Amino acid sequence: MEAVIVLLPGDGIGPDVTACAKQVLQTVADKYDHRFTFREELTGGAAIDACGDPLPSATVDSCESSDAVLLGAVGGPRWSDPNATVRPEQGLLKLRSVLGVYANLRPVKIYDELAGASPLKPEILEGVDLLVVRELTGGIYFGEKTRDANSASDLCVYHTHEIERIVRVAARLAQGRRKKLCSVDKANVLETSRLWRDTTNHVMAAEFADIEVETLLVDAAAMHLLSRPSDFDVIVTENMFGDILTDEASMLAGSMGMLPSASLGDSTRGLYEPIHGSAPDIAGRGIANPCGAIASAALLLRHSLGLEQEATAIETAISKAIADGARTADIAARGDSRISTTEMTDAIIRGLN
Numbered sequence: 001m002e003a004v005i006v007l008l009p010g011d012g013i014g015p016d017v018t019a020c021a022k023q024v025l026q027t028v029a030d031k032y033d034h035r036f037t038f039r040e041e042l043t044g045g046a047a048i049d050a051c052g053d054p055l056p057s058a059t060v061d062s063c064e065s066s067d068a069v070l071l072g073a074v075g076g077p078r079w080s081d082p083n084a085t086v087r088p089e090q091g092l093l094k095l096r097s098v099l100g101v102y103a104n105l106r107p108v109k110i111y112d113e114l115a116g117a118s119p120l121k122p123e124i125l126e127g128v129d130l131l132v133v134r135e136l137t138g139g140i141y142f143g144e145k146t147r148d149a150n151s152a153s154d155l156c157v158y159h160t161h162e163i164e165r166i167v168r169v170a171a172r173l174a175q176g177r178r179k180k181l182c183s184v185d186k187a188n189v190l191e192t193s194r195l196w197r198d199t200t201n202h203v204m205a206a207e208f209a210d211i212e213v214e215t216l217l218v219d220a221a222a223m224h225l226l227s228r229p230s231d232f233d234v235i236v237t238e239n240m241f242g243d244i245l246t247d248e249a250s251m252l253a254g255s256m257g258m259l260p261s262a263s264l265g266d267s268t269r270g271l272y273e274p275i276h277g278s279a280p281d282i283a284g285r286g287i288a289n290p291c292g293a294i295a296s297a298a299l300l301l302r303h304s305l306g307l308e309q310e311a312t313a314i315e316t317a318i319s320k321a322i323a324d325g326a327r328t329a330d331i332a333a334r335g336d337s338r339i340s341t342t343e344m345t346d347a348i349i350r351g352l353n
């Protein structure tokens with residue numbers, strides 16, 4: 001098949017890991033006889049430096065005319081002056097919004113060999129396989145903001161249709177898994193959460209009688225994620241709770257560097273990114289873990305291009321590299337030899353051939 005893939009390397013380790021994911025995609029194209037055209041565009045701090053705008057219109061146009069977008073990471077100390085009016089993160093949020101990718105899928109997969117990399121006891125990690133479905137284009141991230149000398153506000157708004165559509169995405173995904181859905185809110189305090197809970201219960205009762213539904217308050221969910229993570233199948237939650245809970249959940253996998261994400265809307269065009277940030281402290285040192293970006297490329301093949309076999313091949317190659325002992329610094333145990341970003345990529349590519 002032919003496909004246009006936009007690459008948005010962004011900042012920090014973003015360019016390092018995006019290059020690895022591109023190399024893996026090219027290997028897949030060669031092996032399975034596809035033609036992928038890669039277009040590299042500016043976003044984040046790199047775009048601020050180049051043209052003063054974290055999401056230039058040329059980048060938007062390129063993404064909108066592509067089949068899928070793969071992003072590295074945005075942000076860094078150079079652009080994080082709290083009083084700055086232009087910030088790299090604005091580019092990412094605007095991109096999510098203009099692409100209409102309201103459903104952010106963050107699967108948390110545990111590699112048995114990495115159990116030692118997690119701060120949790122191995123017996124708690126046994127059987128963990130969960131998927132967080134985070135609402136991505138609404139809530140407090142996108143509400144009106146105000147600031148004066150002595151006060152500030154961020155408005156959190158949710159509309160019924162935004163909740164319905166994300167709950168449907170999550171419930172359909174649960175149907176293909178263990179048929180359990182946990183909806184996370186803060187309905188004891190927030191009005192938006194009470195709407196979230198009512199709407200979720202309504203959609204689930206009316207359309208998904210086959211799914212077992214659990215509701216948790218976000219504070220309790222944060223605790224249960226650590227005390228009984230293997231009980232969870234699909235978790236659905238609003239934008240900011242999903243942001244926080246997925247950083248927490250990443251520790252089950254040992255490192256944020258392992259985890260991918262897919263952001264989807266109503267079309268097949270999606271935005272794919274590792275869940276880690278720009279890690280400016282290790283940028284350009286060649287030691288970043290490319291697995292999250294490469295696993296994001298696998299999700300891109302699955303969800304935007306419908307290439308299930310190729311996606312599975314990449315995921316199997318990552319598992320094999322890990323099983324064979326390939327370890328970047330973030331997932332190395334004491335005494336393990338640590339390999340570089342490119343060596344990890346080569347190990348994964350060997351598993352594809």
Ligand code: IPM
Binds near residue numbers: 075
């Ligand atoms: C994420 C990140 C972003 C978010 C930042 C960079 C704006 O933390 O993708 O989880 O908060 O959504």
Ligand code: MG
Binds near residue numbers: 243244247
């Ligand atoms: Mg985050």
